[in-house]
Amino acid sequence: MKNWNETFRSLNVGLPDDVERLKAAGYYQEAIERIDAYLAEDWTVTQNSPRSQGAEPVGEELPQNPTPHGVEALRDAMLAQREIMRRIPAEYCYTEDEAVTRMQGLVRDFTREEFRLLVKEGRVDWRFVEGEKHYLDRFAETLLATHADLAARQIDPPAPGTSAREFRNRQHEQMERDGQASARITLKTSVGMSDEAFAAALAEAKAEGRNRVHVRAWLPIPAACLSQSEIELLDCTEPPARIADENAPQRTVFWEADLTENRRFGVEYRYRTTAVYTDPMDIRPDAQQPTFDTGEEAPHIVFTPYLRALAHQLTDGITDPAEKAKRIYDYVTLNVRYHYQPAYFVQECLPDQCARNRRGDCGIMALTFITLCRLVGIPAQWQSGLSVSLTGVGCHDWAMFYIAPKGWMYADCSFGASMARQGDEKMRRHYFGSLDTGRMVANRAFEAPFDPPMTGFRSDPYDNQSGECEVDGVGLYGDALDTRKELVNYEFL
Template sequence: MGINDNFRYLHIGLPEDVLRLKYFGDFAGADRAALRYLNAPNTPEPLKRCLTAQREMMARLPADYPLTRDTAIALAQSAAPDFTAEEFDALAAAGRIDWIYIQGVPHYFDRFFDSLCKTDAAYAARAGTSQLGADGSNAAREGGESRLDRVARLLAEKGELSARIRCRASLRLKDKTFRKGERVRAYLPLPCACDAQSELRIERISPEPAHISPENAPQRVVFWEERMEENHPFEVEFSYVRTARYTDLTRPGKNREESAYPPEEFLAEEPPHLLFTPYLRALTAELTADVEEPLEKARRIYDFVTLNVKYTYVRTYFGLENIAENCARSLVGDCGVMALLFITLCRCAGIPARWESGWKAEPGFCGAHDWAQFYIAPHGWLYADPSFGAGAVRERNEARRRFYFGNLDSYRMTANTAFQASFDVPQDHWRADPYDNQVGEMELEDRGLRYEEFERTKEVLAFTEM
């Protein structure tokens, strides 16, 4: 078992004395209390594994919440000079600004104002920013039609759309992190073999040699390991054919070819975040009451997520707990949080559902993104993108919201077909994201690197419709 597997025990929960210190924001005190349990001879092994993961989580949490009230207000005013302290307090009281205690004093999420601009056109206008992002909101336009609406229309007309997409991604240590002669390991995501992707090509790798995961790896990567004498980037260019196929859910389904993903394997809980808790069981029962057809059950779940959960940026996934259940309680989350809630509720309802993630990859834009698949016979595996559906709600585009229940656009790169899967060359130390891989990972001999310690790029070089 690798060190990142300790996260599989996160749902065990903390002893009350450790939890009180954590919630107060006395992370040093909570760490000392956790060590006391870890060193005790009668502490059960599952609790030890939970405590091991929690110690590292608590060490990282303050970095996501560096802002005091005064510095948070100043940050907002640097983008929107007319932003006021009273406005900040009202937003915080309304639950629109994420925060934690650090030594009993509220500290605020470093991306809170970006999140306001992302989800509220008025704030975006005041700050002079765009709402374009990985939930499809304010989608790029071609002529008078948004790019996403154009794809949905063409798919309905033609039944299938394909494009060859060429991309480039890179990693580089920040200069302050680099130490000459030290062993460095680097991982970058690659497109994997799945129902919508074919003709996978590695166009260029630098430096060579490098390890390439099998095409069917659940989290596919290119991997380097070397002792670095100079601080150079690790870079890969790849291309693939992405094919979107339209499913008209108003018509009877047709039997599809067998998939690499047997549906019966995607019905179970997967700790720590995909759990059938009493609340989620009750919610599922409420949403699917008096419904027999699996498709209609899935539709009601999708409607609940897209019509009620508000898109917001969240702290790094390393610090998240009870992802699906907390989303169902707070009704906020990003694309991955929404996808996990959809998957969990589907499985709770007896509908096979699974994870996919990678990039939104279109001309002029490339961003990390997560979505889901669910299985309905005889249609087979269908797509659902709850965050794109929620983005359509904000734009009052009901046709687009409905499209993303059952279908997906062709602007995608799938690198990961499983949540919380190991790389085929596992990391020795903590991953920056222990669950998913969209932007890459790096580690040194003695530790895994956090995102602030290395630079990452990703871009679409060419997008050719076929």
């Protein structure tokens, strides 16, 4: 069975020029139709021969075509792009009128002129959809999170809660004093189909003569790593079919069931997390540094000409690997503006786009740091899972980098950029080398398969923070996929 997520490894191959032009203008349905035509083409019939001019060959047999079905890498690229273009309109769902109306419902005295100025300044993400500008579904959340003046004008501001900034400052002081901080965290998560998606899937199954749907579900769980220990699975909604090895690159618990009625799959787990304080600038690096985790990993960790030029500019003349890593961290945290993003599924070459456009979310900032580090010979890895605080649980990504003799250290560029916006230089520096205890690490690699693999298109083919669900071989995404996270207990040790 074909694993559709593997097609993304060919994403950078590109598209035929007519499809590329249609995609750029936002004519996604027409672009999909052209892709379908390309995929259906028999190159043996259309190869250079009398037949290509409407005449039958006379005499010798036609030579055998070495690529009768086309170039496989291009076919995979088109398969991935076809699914990307199916999903883009749901990500960019607001017209200008709708976007302005949404902001006017959130912010006092908001005007169309104000919105257009924000678009002109690059503060609002948009794409063409069927030739018309459409705006990202979470554009308003970005504006309220990153513009203090807009947040101050909110019609219904959120209730004040425990200050995350105060908590992180206190933890920094403890880590600097004691060398580390620890906590024991208990979380409960679940994944399932929306009732509407289940009803649609069951109706389709019955039309095919079946009275149930086959569901496969994956949830991320804590992996064994430097910062996590004492991992316990406390409870499951039902016995899982498989629990991935604790060292799996994307660790999951997996269920498989035939359902006549909709139900959720869930797990409750507990783990100990330890955050060690490290200042990379205090390290005297070895003369010989390792070369593992310094290569490209398409389609995103790729050494484009722009990234090569940037890496050279940032580190030219610098020999100390810690100083190189700091220069890269400074570039990302001081220049890249935080923006809520469309699903990574619909995006291409994330680090290159981030470095050019100077905007991204936690994962895009992390990938940019990783790629630039690898470009200058510093081993760097992905790490992700959940960010946990006393007030809630959310998805989060960050990076690791390696300098001998110290070993692996952390870089949380998103938190660092947040500290920069707040003018808190002490905490911006904290997240170069160190983290905090509010983490759940499930993933140590980007674009890693599950155990067992999911073969339908994932909601996110690269990362797994909330869970995935596949129904009769088709992966769910958007409103069809219902994921939940709940903090049960956060105990400081």
